[in-house]
Amino acid sequence: GAGVSQSPSNKVTEKGKDVELRCDPISGHTALYWYRQSLGQGLEFLIYFQGNSAPDKSGLPSDRFSAERTGGSVSTLTIQRTQQEDSAVYLCASTLLGRGQSPLHFGNGTRLTVT
């Protein structure tokens, strides 16, 4: 596709349930990022992938959060036992080069609501 694709666009889940968020980056982009944005707030870094490996997982808020990237392409962010404070927009971005050398291209995000 022409841009970064994220699915679902909206997700409402009950507290305690697991959710899986998907990101399809731009073809050929080696690096992939996940950020979280709460209403009216800035972008909170979660994790960064270079290829399939994640050299920086420092932003994952707790061990309930995990992410993987397979085939150097699609990435999934999994949140286990969701809590209300997990409600936010989860943004995925891909970029051609790693190490901040090229622009990030963001998807439209997944709006997660935990009830």
Add this chain to the structure above:
Amino acid sequence: GQQVMQIPQYQHVQEGEDFTTYCNSSTTLSNIQWYKQRPGGHPVFLIQLVKSGEVKKQKRLTFQFGEAKKNSSLHITATQTTDVGTYFCAGFGGGTSYGKLTFGQGTILTVHP
């Protein structure tokens, strides 16, 4: 860890007035990027600055990177209603920071016609 602070948090201007947002990092940056997020949208890349003291212009927008590579600014001349949105800076620390881009909290710009 690296922190990127951005001020002001909000700015309300009349159309035609100028606007500036400032970005300060706790550590020296390898480079800095600027993004704009329209209401309801996702961040869109504006520009990247790499060199110490670098100044770049895009029409009414002027971007600066400080000599010490720890601060940056975005200045908009004669704002228009189309400039409304949130402006973010994002810093890359280099070295052992791998590819982590740390975003500032953003400045929300409102332009009154």
